Amino acid sequence: MEWMRKKVVYMLKRLGITALTSMVLLSGCLSNKDNEETVVKEEESKQKVIISREINTSERFYRSVLPFEPSAARGLIEAGVDNRLDIDELETGLMRIAQETFDPDNYFLKEGQFLTKEEVQSWIDRSSPKNQEGLNQAISGDFDSLSADQKLTAEENNPKYLSYVLEHNYLVQKEEGKVQLGGIVIALSMNNSYYYRVEDDQGRFLFGDTKLDKQKIEEEAKKMGQEVANRLRKKEELRDVPIVIALYQEAERESIIPGYFFASTVVNKGQSTIKGWDEINEQYYFFPSNQALEDHRDDAEKFNNFKARVEEFFPNYVGVIGKGFYKKGELQSLTIDIPMQFYGKAEVVAFTQYVTDLIDKNFFQKGASIEVNITSMNQQESLIVKDPDKEEPYVHIYH
Numbered sequence: 001m002e003w004m005r006k007k008v009v010y011m012l013k014r015l016g017i018t019a020l021t022s023m024v025l026l027s028g029c030l031s032n033k034d035n036e037e038t039v040v041k042e043e044e045s046k047q048k049v050i051i052s053r054e055i056n057t058s059e060r061f062y063r064s065v066l067p068f069e070p071s072a073a074r075g076l077i078e079a080g081v082d083n084r085l086d087i088d089e090l091e092t093g094l095m096r097i098a099q100e101t102f103d104p105d106n107y108f109l110k111e112g113q114f115l116t117k118e119e120v121q122s123w124i125d126r127s128s129p130k131n132q133e134g135l136n137q138a139i140s141g142d143f144d145s146l147s148a149d150q151k152l153t154a155e156e157n158n159p160k161y162l163s164y165v166l167e168h169n170y171l172v173q174k175e176e177g178k179v180q181l182g183g184i185v186i187a188l189s190m191n192n193s194y195y196y197r198v199e200d201d202q203g204r205f206l207f208g209d210t211k212l213d214k215q216k217i218e219e220e221a222k223k224m225g226q227e228v229a230n231r232l233r234k235k236e237e238l239r240d241v242p243i244v245i246a247l248y249q250e251a252e253r254e255s256i257i258p259g260y261f262f263a264s265t266v267v268n269k270g271q272s273t274i275k276g277w278d279e280i281n282e283q284y285y286f287f288p289s290n291q292a293l294e295d296h297r298d299d300a301e302k303f304n305n306f307k308a309r310v311e312e313f314f315p316n317y318v319g320v321i322g323k324g325f326y327k328k329g330e331l332q333s334l335t336i337d338i339p340m341q342f343y344g345k346a347e348v349v350a351f352t353q354y355v356t357d358l359i360d361k362n363f364f365q366k367g368a369s370i371e372v373n374i375t376s377m378n379q380q381e382s383l384i385v386k387d388p389d390k391e392e393p394y395v396h397i398y399h
Contacts, residue, residue, distance in 0.1 A: 062095060062109035065171060065179065071111035073120040073167070080124055080164035081189055082253040089258035089284075090166050090187055090248055097246045097264050097280070098185045102170040107182055112167025114184065114235060120165050123228075135224045136160040148200035152208050159194035159210050161220040163250065165228070183242040184232065188224055190217050192250045192259065214249075218262070221247040225265065226274050233272040243267040245274070257284040257323055281329065287322035287336075299324065299331055302364055306336075313354050314340065331368040342376045349397060352382040356393050359386050 081087050095109065119133075127134035139158045146154060165188060172182035195209045225245045232238045244266050251259040263277040285292040288307065293300040307320040322336040338355070342348050352374060359370055370393075372384040379398075386393040 060099060060104050062098075062104045062107065062170075065108050065110045069111065069113065071167065072113050073115055073117040073165075074111075076117050076120055077164050077166065081250060082163075082195075083251055083255060083258065085255065085258035086189070086248075086250045089260075090164075090189055093248070093261050093282070094166060094168055094185055094187045094246060097261060098168060098170060098244060100264075101242060101244050101266055102183055102185075107170040107172055108179065110169040110171055112169055112184075114169070114232075114238060115165065115167045123165055124160075124162050126160065135162050135227060148198050148206055151198035152196075152206060155194075155196040155198065156208060156210050159191070159212060160196075161190055161194075161212065161217055162188060162224055163191050164189040181237065181241055183244065184238060185244040185246065186228060186232070187246045187248050187261075188221055188228065189248045189250055190221050192252050195253070217249065218247070222263070222274075222277060225277075229267050229272050229274055233267075240269045242269050246280075247277075257286045260284065281327065283326050285324045285326065287324060287334075292324070296324070296326070296331070299364065303334075306358060306364075309358055310338065310355065314351055331364070333369045333371070334364055336370070336372045338372065338374045340374060340376050340381070342381065348374070348376075348381045352384065352395060352397055356384050356395055359384055359393055 077087055077090070081090065098109075122131055122133040123135050125131050125134045126136045127138040137158050137160075139154050143151065143154060165186060168185045169181060170183045170185065171179045173179050191212055193209050193211050195207070197205045197207045199205055225247065228245060229243055232243055244264060246261050246264040248261050249259045251257060260282045261280045262282075263279055265274050265277045267274060283295075285296065287300065287303040289300075292303075303322055310320050320336065320338050322334055324331055324335075325333045340351065342351075355372055355374065359372060364370055367388045369388055370384075370386040373380060374382045374384075382395065382397045384393050384395050
């Protein structure tokens with residue numbers, strides 16, 4: 001049926017954001033501790049701000065400084081990063097990396113305030129006589145005088161590696177109820193493939209794309225990382241705070257799973273030279289897939305077994321699909337989406353109970369958090385969450 005086909009496409013596209021949205025749900029449903037709000041004064045503006053409450057979830061999240069102040073480069077990321085899943089992972093993954101340097105118990109998160117939209121745009125553009133701040137390589141000669149075919153060749157031979165620069169600020173509370181900048185975290189998001197277009201002398205656009213070499217991406221990213229560290233240290237406010245720089249590899253434009261961070265470094269306060277990079281071993285896998293079966297056979301077979309059990313219970317299912325997040329080869333979290341065609345609320349309840357029982361029987365690796373989203377006709381019917389430190393799954397059926 002056509003609606004079923006559209007449903008599967010919809011579910012694939014939303015796979016990357018279900019974990020984040022469910023955490024918002026869980027913050028209200030699972031939180032059982034009312035932390036007191038702390039009113040402090042921001043050192044520079046002397047305006048009163050509020051430190052948001054801590055929420056009780058399986059993941060650690062930074063508390064935020066309120067009222068919320070959007071990034072100085074707000075909105076630019078969508079023009080630089082093609083895949084919506086990569087945009088989400090850049091944000092959440094960068095917070096995860098920041099925790100290794102800035103303890104969430106002592107630091108508060110604020111969106112980046114030191115890099116303006118114009119500055120970020122100049123960095124991700126090509127280097128040229130008109131834009132000496134460009135981190136992407138220049139095209140030598142007079143590009144505008146080339147023919148359309150020559151322009152295509154020039155773009156292919158000089159791809160853009162950097163697509164975006166993301167900034168997060170981390171504040172620390174000091175004496176006398178004040179907060180001040182404690183550190184800055186930067187992500188350099190690198191293209192997987194470089195897509196480009198040129199205009200011919202008749203006003204028509206010609207398109208091309210170049211698959212980028214993984215080793216070359218890493219070399220360019222680390223070189224840019226050093227340049228970014230140098231530039232940040234020139235800003236007076238950033239001369240004496242730690243700087244964390246993380247390197248992100250984007251997925252393909254149409255990928256149904258996001259990319260991953262592959263390296264990071266800490267530039268200690270007062271320094272600007274990067275002494276080395278720490279490898280980050282993280283990866284997302286789509287279930288079911290040949291790649292998951294090849295790299296994580298045990299988990300892939302468990303997922304296929306789970307999928308088969310769902311089929312046994314409910315013959316007119318649409319599909320069971322999942323996204324697993326691995327760190328150092330170990331499954332950390334698994335998000336499962338089950339789009340169904342239901343004919344009544346009793347069916348939803350019975351099916352949710354059945355799936356909860358399957359999850360509760362430890363179908364998947366212990367120590368991993370499991371989230372199941374059961375939907376029909378583009379709406380959520382129920383949510384099941386199994387936290388590794390909880391004995392019973394959390395279940396919510398929407399009315």
